Amino acid sequence: xxxxxxxxxxxxxxxxxxxxxxxxxxxxxxxxxxxxxxxxxxxxxxxxxxxxxxxxxxxxxxxxxxxxxxxxxxxxxxxxxxxxxxxxxxxxxxxxxxxxxxxxxxxxxxxxxxxxxxxxxxxxxxxxxxxxxxxxxxxxxxxxxxxxxxxxxxxxxxxxxxxxxxxxxxxxxxxxxxxxxxxxxxxxxxxxxxxxxxxxxxxxxxxxxxxxxxxxxxxxxxxxxxxxxxxxxxxxxxxxxxxxxxxxxxxxxxxxxxxxxxxxxxxxxxxxxxxxxxxxxxxxxxxxxxxxxxxxxxxxxxxxxxxxxxxxxxxxxxxxxxxxxxxxxxxxxxxxxxxxxxxxxxxxxxxxxxxxxxxxxxxxxxxxxxxxxxxxxxxxxxxxxxxxxxxxxxxxxxxxxxxxxxxxxxxxxxxxxxxxxxxxxxxxxxxxxxxxxxxxxxxxxxxxxxxxxxxxxxxxxxxxxxxxxxxxxxxxxxxxxxxxxxxxxxxxxxxxxxxxxxxxxxxxxxxxxxxxxxxxxxxxxxxxxxxxxxxxxxxxxxxxxxxxxxxxxxxxxxxxxxxxxxxx
RNA sequence: UGACCGAUGGUGUAACGGUAGCACUACAGUUUUUGGAGCUGUCUGUCCAGGUUCGAAUCCUGGUCGGUCAACCA
Numbered sequence: 001x002x003x004x005x006x007x008x009x010x011x012x013x014x015x016x017x018x019x020x021x022x023x024x025x026x027x028x029x030x031x032x033x034x035x036x037x038x039x040x041x042x043x044x045x046x047x048x049x050x051x052x053x054x055x056x057x058x059x060x061x062x063x064x065x066x067x068x069x070x071x072x073x074x075x076x077x078x079x080x081x082x083x084x085x086x087x088x089x090x091x092x093x094x095x096x097x098x099x100x101x102x103x104x105x106x107x108x109x110x111x112x113x114x115x116x117x118x119x120x121x122x123x124x125x126x127x128x129x130x131x132x133x134x135x136x137x138x139x140x141x142x143x144x145x146x147x148x149x150x151x152x153x154x155x156x157x158x159x160x161x162x163x164x165x166x167x168x169x170x171x172x173x174x175x176x177x178x179x180x181x182x183x184x185x186x187x188x189x190x191x192x193x194x195x196x197x198x199x200x201x202x203x204x205x206x207x208x209x210x211x212x213x214x215x216x217x218x219x220x221x222x223x224x225x226x227x228x229x230x231x232x233x234x235x236x237x238x239x240x241x242x243x244x245x246x247x248x249x250x251x252x253x254x255x256x257x258x259x260x261x262x263x264x265x266x267x268x269x270x271x272x273x274x275x276x277x278x279x280x281x282x283x284x285x286x287x288x289x290x291x292x293x294x295x296x297x298x299x300x301x302x303x304x305x306x307x308x309x310x311x312x313x314x315x316x317x318x319x320x321x322x323x324x325x326x327x328x329x330x331x332x333x334x335x336x337x338x339x340x341x342x343x344x345x346x347x348x349x350x351x352x353x354x355x356x357x358x359x360x361x362x363x364x365x366x367x368x369x370x371x372x373x374x375x376x377x378x379x380x381x382x383x384x385x386x387x388x389x390x391x392x393x394x395x396x397x398x399x400x401x402x403x404x405x406x407x408x409x410x411x412x413x414x415x416x417x418x419x420x421x422x423x424x425x426x427x428x429x430x431x432x433x434x435x436x437x438x439x440x441x442x443x444x445x446x447x448x449x450x451x452x453x454x455x456x457x458x459x460x461x462x463x464x465x466x467x468x469x470x471x472x473x474x475x476x477x478x479x480x481x482x483x484x485x486x487x488x489x490x491x492x493x494x495x496x497x498x499x500x501x502x503x504x505x506x507x508x509x510x511x512x513x514x515x516x517x518x519x520x521x522x523x524x525x526x527x528x529x530x531x532x533x534x535x536x537x538x539x540x541x542x543x544x545x546x547x548x549x550x551x552x553x554x555x556x557x558x559x560x561x562x563x564x565x566x567x568x
Numbered sequence: 569u570g571a572c573c574g575a576u577g578g579u580g581u582a583a584c585g586g587u588a589g590c591a592c593u594a595c596a597g598u599u600u601u602u603g604g605a606g607c608u609g610u611c612u613g614u615c616c617a618g619g620u621u622c623g624a625a626u627c628c629u630g631g632u633c634g635g636u637c638a639a640c641c642a
Contacts, residue, residue, distance in 0.1 A: 014582045014590085042642050077641065134640055143638050145570045179640055189571040191638050200640035219642050242573060243637050266573085268635095273579085279642095321591060323581045325574090328635055332579045335592050345605060352602095380605065411603065420601055453601070464601045532602045559603045 016324040018057070018265060022065055022234060031233045031260055035067025038232050039093070039100070040107075040223070042074045043085035043207075045279045046294045047092045047302045049315070049336075050270040056319035057267070058236055059098040070230055071100035075108045076222045078206035086207070092302040097312045107222045108208045110229055114217050115169070117225060117255055118180060118198060122161045126254050127198060128154055129164040130181045137179075140186075141194050147187035148194045154183060168201055171214045175201050180215075184250060192247045196220055224248040225255070227262035235262045238269040239326065270322060271330045274483040275300045276491050276499055290503055291484070297550045298484045298507050308481065309527055309537025309552030310336075314343040330489065337553045344527055344535045344552070349377045352389065352422065352466040353515040353530040355478060357396035359470070360443045362427065365393040370469065373453060375423040378529075387518045390472040391424050396514050397467045402443055404432065409562055411463035413443065419463040422531065426451035426459050466531040473514040476547045478536065480509040513549070522547055529555075 015023065026033045037058040041051065062069040071093060075081050093100065121127035130151045132140065142148035156164075165180055167173065180199040188194055198221040203214045224247075227235045235248075245264050252261050271277055276285075277300060285291050285299070294301050297308035305315065318339040322331050370392040377384035397413070406414040413419050418428045425447040433442040451457045484507050490499040513530075522528065524540045534554035541548045 016581085020584090040642090044642080074642065080641075137640080138638075141638060143570085146638095148638090176640070181640095191571090194638085197640050202640085216640090218640070223642085239573075240636055241642090243571080246572095268574090321580080323591095325581070327574050327580095329580060332592065335580075338592060341605090350602080379602085409603095422601060424601095426601095461601085463603080466602070529602085529604085532604070534604095555602075555604050557603075562603080 017326070018061060018234070018236065018267065018324060019064070021265065022061060025233070026065065034231075034233055035062055035065040036070065036101075036231060036233045037062050037067065037236060038070040038072050038105075038227065038230065040072045040074045040226075040237075041089050042077070042080070043082065043089060044077070044080040045085060045283065047089055048277060048279075048282065049272065049300045049302065049305060049318075050277050051092075052096060052302055052315050053270040053319045053322065054236070054238075055093055055096055055098060056316055057324060059100075060320075061234070061236075067233075068101040069098070070105050070232065072105040072107065072226060072230070074219065074223065074226075075106050075206070075208060076217050076219060077202075078204040078216065079202065081207055083207050088303065092306075095306060095312055096302065096315060105226075105230060106208055107217075107226050108206060110222070110226055111209060111213055111217070113229060114222060114225055118165065118221075119162065121182065121198075121254060122165065122180075123158055124254065125158065125183065127161070127180055127182050128156055129161050129168070129178050130154070130195075131178050134176060137197075141191065142186070144189065144191060150186050151181070151195065154195070165199070168199065168215050169213070171203065173201055175203055177201060182221075182247075182250070184247075190243055190246055192220065192244055193250070196247060220244055220247050221251070224251050224262070224264070227264075228252060228257060231260065232262040233260070235264045237264060237266055239266045239328075242266045266326065267324050268326055268328055271328075271491075272300060272336065273330055273333045273488040274485050274490070275333065276485070278491070281491070281499060284500070285484075288500075290500065297479070297481050307537070307539065308550055309344075309535060310340050311343050311347075311527070314340040317343070333483065340535070340553055341555070344529065346380050347378075348527045348529040348535055349384065349387075349518075350375075350379070350529045350531050351516055351519050352468055353476070353478075353513045353519070353533065353536075354396040354398055354466070354468050354473075355480075355511050355513050355530075355533065356399045357514055358399045358402060358440060358443060360395045360397050360427075360445060360467070362393050362395070362445050362447045363430070364446045367393055369393065370471070373423050389423055389516050389518070390469045391421075392469040392471055394470045395421070395467045396470055396473065397421075397443075397465050399440075401463075401465050402429075402432075402440070404440070407566060409566070412465060413445075413463070418459070418461050419465050420451070420461050421447075421467045422464050423453045424467070425449070425453070426457070426461055466533075468514045468516050470514075472517055474517055474519050474547070476513045476515050476519065476549060478511050478513040478549045478551065479539070480511060480551045482507050482509075515547075519547060522549075527552065 039058045059069045130153045140149045179197045181195045184193045186194045199215045202216050248264050295303035295307045372388040373391050374386045375389045377387050401412045403414050420426050427445040427447045429445050431444045432440050435441050485502045486504045487502045490502045522538045524538050526538045528536050535552040536549040539548040539550050
């Protein structure tokens with residue numbers, strides 16, 4: 001009954017379905033154990049975190065099994081593509097920490113080869129030039145339930161097809177006049193097998209081939225053959241291409257390819273709660289100015305995440321933790337937040353910054369005096385060393401850290417109560433000063449010199465506050481970002497509603513922050529923890545005069561939960 | 569009323585015919601000069617109905633629910 005091998009099995013890490021397939025292929029000697037994956041973006045937009053999952057998957061699989069990964073631009077539609085996107089995509093892939101097998105490939109490199117393959121299919125009687133309009137072709141295709149009708153041009157002679165394709169290439173026809181179609185089966189239950197288009201006429205300038213071509217291959221015609229040409233072993237794409245696989249196979253079959261051939265596998269794309277992922281919707285957010293560009297820190301784009309302050313390591317960890325499977329999923333954005341906190345907790349220097357200041361005066365601290373107090377740069381990183389923080393009579397603390405009539409669970413400052421100022425002293429609150437509106441303008445305290453940080457003291461306090469010395473404070477701009485949508489599934493809204501109806505009006509708040517002087521060394525892209533508040537990244541908008549910070553993510557806030565529950 | 573794919577706690581993901589595990593979330597305790605971080609623990613799960621089997625999340629049959637497919641997009 002008891003199987004001793006169970007113990008051994010327990011140590012074996014579990015594999016996702018693609019790893020299982022690859023391990024099996026290696027075991028059976030398929031491709032001589034070779035693994036070559038590819039990441040095939042179309043250069044028509046910016047990469048988002050869903051692409052990042054695919055990148056981590058393709059490159060990660062190759063790394064794990066001693067293989068390589070090709071970066072290949074699927075540039076078969078010149079009207080939508082540009083080198084701007086090519087460059088941005090390369091930057092993002094590199095930033096994520098992956099190196100592709102040089103050189104960079106382009107589907108457009110294979111246009112001539114693809115053309116020859118097409119001629120081959122025509123000669124075999126497996127492809128034909130069709131003169132139907134797009135509209136008529138659409139009508140004739142039928143529906144998934146109803147078979148299509150065959151094109152009247154389906155039985156042209158090989159010679160005529162060859163001649164027509166040649167003249168299509170030479171530019172004798174206008175856009176839309178004719179297409180080249182595969183001759184498969186108009187009655188197939190799979191719509192993609194109903195004589196799919198292989199070439200369409202597009203008199204358009206291509207960002208790489210210029211005006212050399214005026215016919216361009218479709219995705220289905222280009223993709224599998226590109227995989228074959230590059231000797232890709234495992235061609236991994238998302239679920240919606242599953243129905244394309246029979247066509248992928250058909251082309252390879254009918255090209256009489258004898259050598260190793262690629263195989264297509266499909267996995268479920270990433271969806272994230274409280275955000276949208278479709279390129280169309282992201283474009284809309286940018287064009288209609290709901291956000292400030294593709295790299296707006298609220299965007300789920302790689303460039304947006306980068307600017308927000310996410311690290312490549314955190315995104316890789318995230319991609320790893322979301323797993324790979326074939327079922328539709330929506331990942332809780334809390335997992336992403338967990339991954340970045342986990343990473344930055346170990347790496348980010350600490351600094352004390354007050355975002356919603358109220359003045360605190362220490363009555364028994366001499367006017368005009370100040371002192372430099374030592375503080376840890378990062379208590380989680382023993383190597384990080386010390387910084388010093390200036391202390392003086394007048395400080396800022398957060399308004400939320402004071403309460404005139406606190407509940408029992410409030411561990412911060414209140415009249416008659418004591419707290420520690422982090423890295424400084426324990427203080428006792430004596431009184432408050434208010435303006436004519438009843439708003440507190442000053443909190444008066446006394447400090448206990450024998451409680452200086454590092455000294456032995458018997459004075460126990462329940463709370464520790466961050467603070468900043470007013471005369472030494474550095475004024476900075478802080479952008480407080482929150483999730484872009486108020487609902488967890490903005491792409492699944494009801495009829496008559498639009499995802500934009502659920503944009504969070506408070507997704508960005510800009511405030512002035514008061515920061516300890518150590519912040520002055522900040523450079524664009526650098527991450528900090530503002531103690532007790534969250535992680536913040538130095539934005540590229542920073543100038544000599546004014547630093548700008550983007551809030552990456554707050555710290556977990558268990559007080560906020562207590563407060564919320566109290567109000568119930 | 570087609571074809572294909574999928575279904576395991578709140579969210580993801582393992583278990584490959586033999587004790588349903590892991591992560592996130594939530595909650596509790598512990599610790600703490602960040603109500604942070606850490607550590608410990610707890611709650612919650614195999615879509616349904618049959619069948620095969622000593623034994624089924626796993627195999628079979630039939631349902632149910634969800635997704636994808638009708639661009640000269642990718």
